[in-house]
Amino acid sequence: MVRDLFIKADLELVEEVKNGNVSAFSELVKRHQKGLFRLCLRFLKAAEVADDVLQETFIKAYQKIHTFEGRSSFKSWIYQIGVNTAKNKLREYKYNTDDIENVNLGVGATSDQGLNQMALSQILDMGIDSLPPKQKTALMLRIYDDMSFKEIAEIMECPYDTAKANYRHALIKLKDFFNSNKDLKAYIEDTPSMFVHFNNLVCEAEA
Amino acid sequence: MNKENLIIDYIENELPTSLVRDVEILLKHSGKEREDIESYKKIKNLIKENQNPLENKDYFTDMHDKIMKQVLQKNVRPPERSKVLSNKNIKTFLKWGNGALVLMLAISVFDFSSLEHVKKELPNQMVKLIKNKSSKKIELSHSVQSYMLEDDLVIELAQNKMQNSSAEENNEVVNYLMN
Numbered sequence: 001m002v003r004d005l006f007i008k009a010d011l012e013l014v015e016e017v018k019n020g021n022v023s024a025f026s027e028l029v030k031r032h033q034k035g036l037f038r039l040c041l042r043f044l045k046a047a048e049v050a051d052d053v054l055q056e057t058f059i060k061a062y063q064k065i066h067t068f069e070g071r072s073s074f075k076s077w078i079y080q081i082g083v084n085t086a087k088n089k090l091r092e093y094k095y096n097t098d099d100i101e102n103v104n105l106g107v108g109a110t111s112d113q114g115l116n117q118m119a120l121s122q123i124l125d126m127g128i129d130s131l132p133p134k135q136k137t138a139l140m141l142r143i144y145d146d147m148s149f150k151e152i153a154e155i156m157e158c159p160y161d162t163a164k165a166n167y168r169h170a171l172i173k174l175k176d177f178f179n180s181n182k183d184l185k186a187y188i189e190d191t192p193s194m195f196v197h198f199n200n201l202v203c204e205a206e207a
Numbered sequence: 208m209n210k211e212n213l214i215i216d217y218i219e220n221e222l223p224t225s226l227v228r229d230v231e232i233l234l235k236h237s238g239k240e241r242e243d244i245e246s247y248k249k250i251k252n253l254i255k256e257n258q259n260p261l262e263n264k265d266y267f268t269d270m271h272d273k274i275m276k277q278v279l280q281k282n283v284r285p286p287e288r289s290k291v292l293s294n295k296n297i298k299t300f301l302k303w304g305n306g307a308l309v310l311m312l313a314i315s316v317f318d319f320s321s322l323e324h325v326k327k328e329l330p331n332q333m334v335k336l337i338k339n340k341s342s343k344k345i346e347l348s349h350s351v352q353s354y355m356l357e358d359d360l361v362i363e364l365a366q367n368k369m370q371n372s373s374a375e376e377n378n379e380v381v382n383y384l385m386n
Contacts, residue, residue: 022275022278022279025275025278026271026275029271029274029275030267030271033267033270033271033274034267037267037270038258051270054270054274055270055273055274055277058274058278059274059277059278062278121257124253124254124257125257128254139254142219143251143254143255144254144255144258149219149221164216164221167215167219168211168212168215168216171215171247171250171251172211172215174250174254175243175246175247175250178246178250179246187249187253
């Protein structure tokens with residue numbers, strides 16, 4: 001039974017849920033919870049809030065599953081619910097996002113020391129978090145979840161070209177963000193592997 | 208399309224074949240564009256590598272269990288909603304819906320034709336009752352329906368009304384119906 005569910009496509013599972021099979025929904029949760037959690041966490045920054053949004057997203061999806069007609073993929077559909085729920089939560093918490101131009105990198109004159117003190121991952125996070133929400137969403141869905149622009153457009157409820165334009169703007173802004181600082185520029189010009197190594201060191205130190 | 212967009216679309220495999228060839232020719236001759244492409248690819252890799260580690264299996268097992276517990280506890284039952292749209296229910300709905308529609312049509316037809324019927328068949332007492340109850344034709348038709356549906360009650364009412372009505376009122380009713 002469990003093996004059967006495992007090999008079934010999302011749309012087949014959705015039909016089973018509609019016919020009252022709760023186990024089919026359990027399989028859908030297993031399939032999509034990680035990606036959705038990552039997306040929520042990126043938006044909301046706090047794991048416990050992302051937890052709440054994730055649960056709310058799946059409950060909403062379960063309640064509304066009869067309205068899902070299969071015109072898009074289930075993944076697009078549930079991500080759309082997730083993005084909207086996260087947006088609502090953001091409004092509720094009145095999170096502040098800075099504009100990318102206003103982000104203080106903290107790596108000025110004493111750049112080497114500054115960069116060493118601040119994990120590069122945090123700088124990158126700052127850059128991503130400072131993007132306008134639509135650009136950030138398009139970027140995350142494309143890079144983290146390998147989604148097509150069609151799927152991104154469905155999730156963001158916008159035309160295909162708009163989804164693509166948002167992604168392009170995000171990438172261009174991030175490139176400018178990196179190029180605006182010589183240390184960061186060096187990272188993207190030379191050694192992405194150093195980044196991984198550096199982050200590993202930070203993780204080890206924190207552990 | 209500007210050059211940056213062209214380059215990004217090239218990286219994302221979003222360009223038509225004809226433009227891919229053009230970009231590749233451009234890349235052969237321009238070091239700047241090659242560098243840009245490399246920069247974009249590296250930024251993408253950095254972002255991907257910088258994802259939050261989500262390999263804690265227990266965390267997601269717990270999360271899954273929490274979600275499913277809520278689904279079951281909150282007694283949310285989408286299948287019942289979906290059953291509303293099942294073939295069987297659609298058929299039942301159409302059957303009763305059609306029945307209701309026919310009944311409504313019949314009533315409305317009756318409304319318009321019933322005045323003639325009233326003129327010919329209703330006893331004077333009933334006419335008086337109708338006149339006393341209302342002076343509009345549409346209300347008359349409602350009275351007729353009441354008569355049809357609740358005749359015992361109406362007859363009783365009619366008897367009461369008859370005792371209290373004058374000859375003048377009777378004439379008025381007759382004139383009204385004749386017109």
